[in-house]
Amino acid sequence: MEYVILAVIIAVVAVGAIAGLVVTGRRRKTLPPKSSGAPLPKGGVVAPPTPREPQVGEEAAAPTEEPVQTIEEVQLPPVAEAAPTVEEPPAVEELPALDVPEPTAGRLVRLRSRLSRSQNSLGKGLLTLLSRERLDEDTWEEIEETLLVADVGVTPTQELVDRLRTRVKVLGTRTPEELRGLLHEELVTLIGEADRSLKTAKHEDGRPAVVLVVGVNGVGKTTTSGKLGRVLVADGRKVVLGAADTFRAAAADQLQTWGERVGAATVRGPEGGDPASVAFDAVKEGIAEGADTVLIDTAGRLHTKTGLMDELGKVKRVVEKHGPVDEVLLVLDATTGQNGLVQARVFAEVVDITGIVLTKLDGTAKGGIVIAVQRELGVPVKLIGLGEGADDLAPFEPAAFVDALIGD
Numbered sequence: 001m002e003y004v005i006l007a008v009i010i011a012v013v014a015v016g017a018i019a020g021l022v023v024t025g026r027r028r029k030t031l032p033p034k035s036s037g038a039p040l041p042k043g044g045v046v047a048p049p050t051p052r053e054p055q056v057g058e059e060a061a062a063p064t065e066e067p068v069q070t071i072e073e074v075q076l077p078p079v080a081e082a083a084p085t086v087e088e089p090p091a092v093e094e095l096p097a098l099d100v101p102e103p104t105a106g107r108l109v110r111l112r113s114r115l116s117r118s119q120n121s122l123g124k125g126l127l128t129l130l131s132r133e134r135l136d137e138d139t140w141e142e143i144e145e146t147l148l149v150a151d152v153g154v155t156p157t158q159e160l161v162d163r164l165r166t167r168v169k170v171l172g173t174r175t176p177e178e179l180r181g182l183l184h185e186e187l188v189t190l191i192g193e194a195d196r197s198l199k200t201a202k203h204e205d206g207r208p209a210v211v212l213v214v215g216v217n218g219v220g221k222t223t224t225s226g227k228l229g230r231v232l233v234a235d236g237r238k239v240v241l242g243a244a245d246t247f248r249a250a251a252a253d254q255l256q257t258w259g260e261r262v263g264a265a266t267v268r269g270p271e272g273g274d275p276a277s278v279a280f281d282a283v284k285e286g287i288a289e290g291a292d293t294v295l296i297d298t299a300g301r302l303h304t305k306t307g308l309m310d311e312l313g314k315v316k317r318v319v320e321k322h323g324p325v326d327e328v329l330l331v332l333d334a335t336t337g338q339n340g341l342v343q344a345r346v347f348a349e350v351v352d353i354t355g356i357v358l359t360k361l362d363g364t365a366k367g368g369i370v371i372a373v374q375r376e377l378g379v380p381v382k383l384i385g386l387g388e389g390a391d392d393l394a395p396f397e398p399a400a401f402v403d404a405l406i407g408d
């Protein structure tokens with residue numbers, strides 16, 4: 001019996017011990033993992049903590065006070081505008097290709113043969129006379145006459161003959177090369193040095209240079225304005241033309257055609273309109289377009305000096321409301337000789353001429369007018385017209401001109 005009681009006690013103790021072990025093992029398994037020191041996931045990005053579920057018995061969080069909007073207050077997103085209807089692109093009008101004017105440098109050399117009439121009478125004529133074996137008084141008189149007929153003018157002719165006489169005497173025997181060199185030198189000296197550049201560059205304040213082209217009708221004024229526009233375009237300038245010769249609609253058409261060929265805009269007014277107003281508008285347009293040069297063709301169809309004075313004076317005054325005029329170019333027809341000089345004097349009294357353009361030098365033996373007109377007015381010849389072609393206007397260079405007259 002004592003053994004039975006002992007066995008029961010041992011059994012109870014054993015069961016108790018086993019039960020204790022099972023409970024401890026279960027508790028260990030439910031312990032939360034230690035958060036501290038846990039390694040970061042690759043890339044160093046820590047995921048945001050997941051919100052803790054509210055537990056029963058915990059206080060509910062106070063509600064956030066969101067303003068309640070009425071239906072009227074709700075802003076609706078703007079209604080997308082109706083997609084624009086796709087318009088057909090306008091038919092592209094075929095524009096005529098613009099001319100590319102010839103470069104201005106070396107034009108006189110290219111056109112030298114156009115001076116053939118002056119070459120024969122003035123250049124070659126003088127050389128033949130100077131090459132005579134005996135230079136007697138008669139020969140010197142012939143030399144003088146040749147110069148006068150070529151319109152060199154009385155005073156310059158006298159000067160030249162005197163210098164030639166002295167130099168030929170000093171020279172003694174004369175070879176054709178020596179004579180050519182001597183005559184070249186003396187003619188260039190007679191033409192003289194001057195600033196022949198055209199003031200056509202834009203001003204520092206952005207205002208375009210303004211060039212007035214003046215002269216009587218028929219001298220080639222409009223043609224010269226057109227050709228000069230091309231010279232400027234060839235030199236890289238942006239040009240606006242002003243057709244202030246409102247007496248003849250054809251003159252404005254003519255100028256516009258010249259402009260269109262090189263992409264220069266032309267400002268014109270009604271036929272018979274106020275030339276000063278067209279000139280003013282042309283400069284205004286030039287400023288608006290950011291042009292380098294505004295070239296204004298004026299009218300010369302005036303029979304009285306007072307009329308001319310009034311009109312040209314007004315054009316200049318009105319244009320100068322935009323700023324000073326940079327060049328006033330007087331166009332003269334070389335074939336009219338002394339008559340051209342009379343016109344030049346009248347114009348010089350009305351406006352300050354800054355340069356002369358001698359046209360039609362290709363059609364005359366009177367190339368000496370270049371010397372006479374400069375002397376007469378004290379204004380340099382800046383350009384010469386050597387034909388009716390678009391690029392037959394050349395900057396005047398004395399040495400190249402004399403070369404062309406007497407040959408190399």
Ligand SMILES: Nc1nc2c(ncn2[C@@H]2O[C@H](COP(=O)(O)OP(=O)(O)OP(=O)(O)O)[C@@H](O)[C@H]2O)c(=O)[nH]1
Pocket residue numbers: 216217218219220221222223224245248251300301359360361362363384385386387388392
């Ligand atoms: N041979 C030659 N003809 C020229 C030259 N310059 C102009 N002409 C011609 O001279 C003629 C008259 O030229 P225009 O430009 O109409 O003369 P304009 O002075 O403007 O005359 P208006 O417009 O009537 O006032 C035209 O047939 C031109 O082709 C030149 O250098 N050589």
